[in-house]
Amino acid sequence: MCGIVGYAGNQQALPILLEGLRRLEYRGYDSAGVAVLDGGEVQVVRRAGKLEALEQALGSDTALNGVSGIGHTRWATHGQPTDRNAHPHLDCSGRVAVIHNGIIENFYTLRQQLEADGHRFASQTDTECVAHLVEGALAEGLGFADAVRKALKRLEGSFALAVLHQGDPGVVVGAKRDLPLVAGRGEGENFVASDFAAFLDHTKDGVILEDDQVVVATPERLDVTDLDGDPVEAYEHHVDWDLSAAEKGGYEHFMLKEMHEQPLAIKQTLEGRTDPQGRLLLDELRMSEDELREVDKVFVVACGTAYHSGLVAKYAIEHWTRLPVEIEIASEFRYRDPVLDRNTLVIAISQSGETADTLGAVRYARRQRARVLTVCNTVGASIPRESDAVLYTRAGPEVCVAATKTFATQLAAMYLVALYLAQVRGTMFTDEVASVVRELEQVPGKVELCLERSDQVRKVAEQYKDAHDWLFLGRHVGYPMALEGALKLKEISYLHAEGYPAAELKHGPIALIEDGTPVVVVHPSSHVYAKMLTNIQEVAARGAAIIAIAEDGDREVAAHATHVLRVPPTAQLLAPLVCLIPLQLLSYHVAVARGCPIDKPRNLAKSVTVE
Ligand code: G6P
Numbered sequence: 001m002c003g004i005v006g007y008a009g010n011q012q013a014l015p016i017l018l019e020g021l022r023r024l025e026y027r028g029y030d031s032a033g034v035a036v037l038d039g040g041e042v043q044v045v046r047r048a049g050k051l052e053a054l055e056q057a058l059g060s061d062t063a064l065n066g067v068s069g070i071g072h073t074r075w076a077t078h079g080q081p082t083d084r085n086a087h088p089h090l091d092c093s094g095r096v097a098v099i100h101n102g103i104i105e106n107f108y109t110l111r112q113q114l115e116a117d118g119h120r121f122a123s124q125t126d127t128e129c130v131a132h133l134v135e136g137a138l139a140e141g142l143g144f145a146d147a148v149r150k151a152l153k154r155l156e157g158s159f160a161l162a163v164l165h166q167g168d169p170g171v172v173v174g175a176k177r178d179l180p181l182v183a184g185r186g187e188g189e190n191f192v193a194s195d196f197a198a199f200l201d202h203t204k205d206g207v208i209l210e211d212d213q214v215v216v217a218t219p220e221r222l223d224v225t226d227l228d229g230d231p232v233e234a235y236e237h238h239v240d241w242d243l244s245a246a247e248k249g250g251y252e253h254f255m256l257k258e259m260h261e262q263p264l265a266i267k268q269t270l271e272g273r274t275d276p277q278g279r280l281l282l283d284e285l286r287m288s289e290d291e292l293r294e295v296d297k298v299f300v301v302a303c304g305t306a307y308h309s310g311l312v313a314k315y316a317i318e319h320w321t322r323l324p325v326e327i328e329i330a331s332e333f334r335y336r337d338p339v340l341d342r343n344t345l346v347i348a349i350s351q352s353g354e355t356a357d358t359l360g361a362v363r364y365a366r367r368q369r370a371r372v373l374t375v376c377n378t379v380g381a382s383i384p385r386e387s388d389a390v391l392y393t394r395a396g397p398e399v400c401v402a403a404t405k406t407f408a409t410q411l412a413a414m415y416l417v418a419l420y421l422a423q424v425r426g427t428m429f430t431d432e433v434a435s436v437v438r439e440l441e442q443v444p445g446k447v448e449l450c451l452e453r454s455d456q457v458r459k460v461a462e463q464y465k466d467a468h469d470w471l472f473l474g475r476h477v478g479y480p481m482a483l484e485g486a487l488k489l490k491e492i493s494y495l496h497a498e499g500y501p502a503a504e505l506k507h508g509p510i511a512l513i514e515d516g517t518p519v520v521v522v523h524p525s526s527h528v529y530a531k532m533l534t535n536i537q538e539v540a541a542r543g544a545a546i547i548a549i550a551e552d553g554d555r556e557v558a559a560h561a562t563h564v565l566r567v568p569p570t571a572q573l574l575a576p577l578v579c580l581i582p583l584q585l586l587s588y589h590v591a592v593a594r595g596c597p598i599d600k601p602r603n604l605a606k607s608v609t610v611e
Contacts, residue, residue, distance in 0.1 A: 001075040001605040002087070002101040003027035004181075005198040006162035006172035008068045008217045009189025013037075014058070017071035020191075020198035021051055023246065026399055026606035027101070027194060028075025031086035034058075035097035035164050036069035042097050042166050046072075046086035050600070067219075068170050070162045072099035075605045079124035088164070089128040091135035092120050095166035098134070100127035101194060102179045103610055105157035130155070134163060144168040145216045148175065149227050152214070158356075158609070162192050175214040179609050180354055180382060182237070183207050183215045183222050190217040197397060200243045207234035208380050237380050246397045253598040255400035255492070259584050260451055262408045263444035266577065268394035269409040270440055273416055278434025280420040287389035291371060292424045295345040299338065299370070300327040301361040302349040303608065305403040305487065306410055310349050311480035312576045313414035319573065320422040320436075331357035331611065334364035344370040347417065351398065351406040352607040353381025360611065362386055375413045377406050391417060400599045401606045402491045404584050407484065408447070411577055415440060436571070443577045446568040450581035453566065454589075457582050460547055460563045461589030464518045470497040471509060471519045471544075472583075475532050478502075478522035481576050485520055485583035492601050493591040502535035515543035520586065523550045523557060524567065524575040536560045549582050 003024025007013045017034050032054040033046025043064050047053040051073065058064070072087035079085035088097040104110070107126035110133070115121065119132040130151055137147035144165045152159075158178035165171065174181055174192035184191035184199040184206040191199040192215055196206065207224060209215060213232060216223045224234040251257035274280055298317055300310035307329055314325040328338070330348070340346070346365040350358045353376040362383055365372050374387040377395050384390040393409035419436055422428040464470075470489055474482035483499035490497050500509055502521065513519070519539050523532050533556065540546050540560055548561035551569045558564055565582040567575075591598055 001028050001607055001609045003073040003194045003198070004070070004099045004101050004160060004162050004192070005194070006070040006164070006174060006192040006217060007189065008170055008172045009186065009219045010067055011189065012062065013066050013069035014062065014064045016202070017069050018051070018055065019201065020193060021071045021073045023197040024194055025051055025073050025600065026401060028073055028605045029600055030076045030081030031074045031083070032072060033086045033088055034064065034069055034071040035088040036064035036066040037164060037166065037169050038064045038066040040166065040169070042090070042095060042164060044088050044090065044097060046083060046088065048082050048086060068164065068172060070097060070099050070164050070172060077103055077610055085123050085125050087127060089123055089125060089131050091131040093135060096131045096134045096138070097164045098127055098131040098161060100130060100159055100161040101609065102159035103157045104129060104155050104159065106155070110154065130161060138165070138167070144171060145173050145214065146229060148173045149214055149229055152227055160194060170218055172217045173214060174209070174217065176209045177211045181209045183209065183217060185222055188219050190219065190222050192217055196237070196239045197246055200239060204239040206237060208237050210235065235380070241396055246399055253400065255402060255404060255588055255598050258398055258400055258405045259581070259588070261396065262405045262451070262581070263448045265395040265405040265409050266412045266447065267444045269412045270416070274437050277430070278437040279430060280416060280423050280433065280437070282391065282416065282420045285373065285389040285391060287371065287373060289424045292345070292421060294343050295323065295371070295421070296343045297345070298323050298325040299333070299340070299344060299346045299365070300325060300349065301330040301333045301346060301358060303330050303355050303357055305407045305484060306349040306351060308480045308484040308487070309407055309410035309414055310347070311483070312411055312477050313347070313418060315477050316415055316418040316573050317421060320418050321425055321427050323421065330355065330361040333361045340365055340368040340370040342369045342371070346370045346372045348372060348374045348383055348387065349410050349414070350374065350383050351377045351403055351410070353378040353383040354607050354609050355383070356609050356611050359383050359386065373417070375410055375417065377409065401601055401604050402488055408577060408580060412440065412443070415574065439571050439574055443570070443574065446570060446578050447581055450567055450578055453582070454585050457565055457585040458589040460565065461586055462593050464545065465590050465593040467516070467518050468496055469512055469517055470495060471505070471512065471517065472497060472499040472522070473502040473505060473519060473535060474522035475502045475528040476526055477573060477576050478524065478526070478532070478579065481522045481579050481583060482520070484580065485522070485586070488584060488587035489590060491604060492587055492598055493594055493596055494602070495590065502532055505535065505539065510539065510542065513539055513542045513544045517544050518547055519544040520547045520583070521549065521561070522579050522583070523548045524572070524579060525551055525554065525569065526572045526575070533560065547586070549579050
C-alpha cells in the first residue's frame with residue numbers, strides 16, 4: 001500500500017514530486033524517497049520515517065535539479081522501513097530507478113536467478129529485482145519501454161510501478177497489475193501516480209490504467225500499450241472534485257474537518273436519488289428491476305469500517321425486504337467456499353474501491369456468477385469497475401486514515417439500497433418507503449446538532465484518556481456501532497478497546513471490568529431498550545464508569561449512567577447515523593488529549609492494497 005508519483009515535464013520535478021507524495025501519504029508513511037534525473041544522472045534521496053524526514057534530508061526544494069523524476073511513500077511489506085529499504089531502488093549501474101506499490105510474489109526466485117547472473121542487491125525488497133530485470137533487458141539492446149515490458153512479463157504478483165532511466169531523459173514508464181495507477185495529462189507535462197490527488201494542482205484529466213498496461217509519459221505525450229507494446233485505448237477520466245476538498249480548511253486535523261463535513265456528505269449522498277413522492281430512483285445502478293426481483297439471498301462483503309456499515313445494513317435489508325443477508329469480512333469470504341449462484345446479490349462496500357481483499361471477494365463472486373453491487377466513494381476505482389452495478393457515496397476525498405464521513409455516507413447509501421430492494425420487490429408500501437426517506441432527509445440536521453455538542457464529549461474524553469481498557473456495548477444496530485466506536489478508539493488513540501453485543505458480555509469480557517473501567521453503551525430508544533438497561537446495570541454493579549449514548553428526553557438512562565452523551569431521537573434503524581457522532585468525537589478527543597497524531601496513526605494506511 002504505497003503511493004507512487006512520476007513526473008515528466010518542463011518544470012523542476014522535485015517540488016512537484018514532494019507535493020504529490022504529501023497527497024499520497026494516506027497510502028503509507030513508513031519511509032519516502034525520490035529519484036530525479038539531475039545533470040544526466042539518476043540521483044536518489046530516501047529516508048525512513050514520514051515525508052518530513054525526506055524533506056529534511058533534501059534540505060531545499062532545489063536539492064535535486066531536473067525535469068523528470070519519480071517519488072514514493074512506503075508502507076512496508078518486504079523488509080523493515082529503513083533508509084536502505086526505502087524506494088526508489090536502483091540496478092547495479094545506478095542508471096535505472098524503480099518505485100513500486102505491491103508485492104512481487106516470485107521475487108525470491110527472481111533474486112536468486114539475478115544474483116546467479118551477477119547482479120548485486122542493495123536492499124531486502126522485492127522491488128529491487130525489477131530494476132535489475134530492466135537493467136538486464138537494456139543490456140540486451142532493448143529500448144527503455146520495451147525493457148520495462150520485458151521485465152514485467154517475468155513478474156508474478158501485484159504491482160503499480162514507475163521507472164526512470166538515465167539513458168532516456170524526460171521519460172517515465174509506468175505499469176500496473178491489480179493495483180491502481182493513473183496518468184495525468186497536463187500542458188507540456190505529464191504524470192503517473194497511484195491516485196489523481198497526486199497531481200490535481202496541475203491537471204484534472206487523464207487515464208486510469210487497466211491491468212498489464214504500460215504508460216510511457218514524456219512532456220508531450222502519454223502512450224498506453226499492452227505488455228507486447230501494442231497501443232491500447234485507455235480509460236479516460238476527468239476528476240470532478242477540487243483540491244480544496246483535500247485541504248484542512250482551518251481545522252486542526254483532517255479528521256475533525258471530515259467529521260464536520262458529514263451533514264453535507266450525507267445530504268449529497270441522498271440527493272437526486274428519490275422523486276418528490278419519496279420513491280427511490282436508482283437507475284444509475286446499472287442493474288434492472290427484474291434482476292433485483294430474482295435475488296433470493298444477499299451477501300455483504302467489506303473490510304474495516306466499511307464492514308461495520310455492512311453490519312448495520314444487514315438489519316435494514318432483512319427488516320425491509322425479508323431477504324436473508326449474510327455479512328462477511330472480505331478476506332474470509334472467498335476462502336471458505338460460500339454458497340453463491342446467479343440469484344445471489346453480493347454487495348461490496350469500500351471507500352477506496354481498491355482494498356485488495358474486497359476486490360478479491362468481488363472477483364470471486366463474479367466467477368461464481370453472482371451479481372455484484374458496489375457501494376464506493378472513489379469514482380472509477382477497480383472495485384466499482386469490476387462490479388455489475390455501483391452506487392457512489394458522495395463524501396468527497398477523505399484524507400484522515402480513520403474513516404468518518406465515508407462511513408456515514410456508506411450507511412446512507414446502504415439504507416437507499418435496502419429501501420430500493422424493498423420498493424422493487426414490493427415488500428414495503430410506497431408511503432412506507434417515502435416515510436423512511438423523509439426521516440433520512442432529517443438526518444443531516446441531527447448530525448449537525450451532535451457535532452455542536454463536541455465540547456461535552458471532550459470533557460468526558462479528557463476524564464478517561466488514561467484508561468487502558470475500554471468496552472463498547474450495543475444491541476441490534478447499536479452493536480455494529482459499538483464495534484465501530486471501539487475500532488475508532490483503537491486506531492487513533494492506541495488504547496485497547498473491544499466492541500461487544502451487550503448481552504454477550506456475560507460470556508467473558510465482563511471479567512475485564514474493574515473499578516472505573518469506561519464502558520460506552522450505545523443506547524438509543526429501541527425494542528431492546530429495557531434489555532440494554534439491564535446490561536448497563538450488570539456492568540455498573542461491577543464498578544464500570546458508564547458513558548451512555550442516549551436520546552434527548554430519555555430520563556431513565558441518567559439514573560444508571562455516569563455520563564450521558566445525547567443524540568436527537570431518530571428512527572431505530574437509522575439511529576446509527578446519529579450515534580456515530582459522539583463515538584467519533586470521543587475517540588478524537590481521547591487521541592488529542594493523549595497527544596496522538598490523529599490523521600496518520602502508526603502502522604495503518606488508508607488504502608490496504610495487499611492481502
Ligand atoms: C483501512 C482503513 C479503514 C477502512 C478499511 C477498508 O483499514 O484504514 O479506514 O475502513 O481499510 O477500506 P475501504 O477503502 O475498502 O473502505
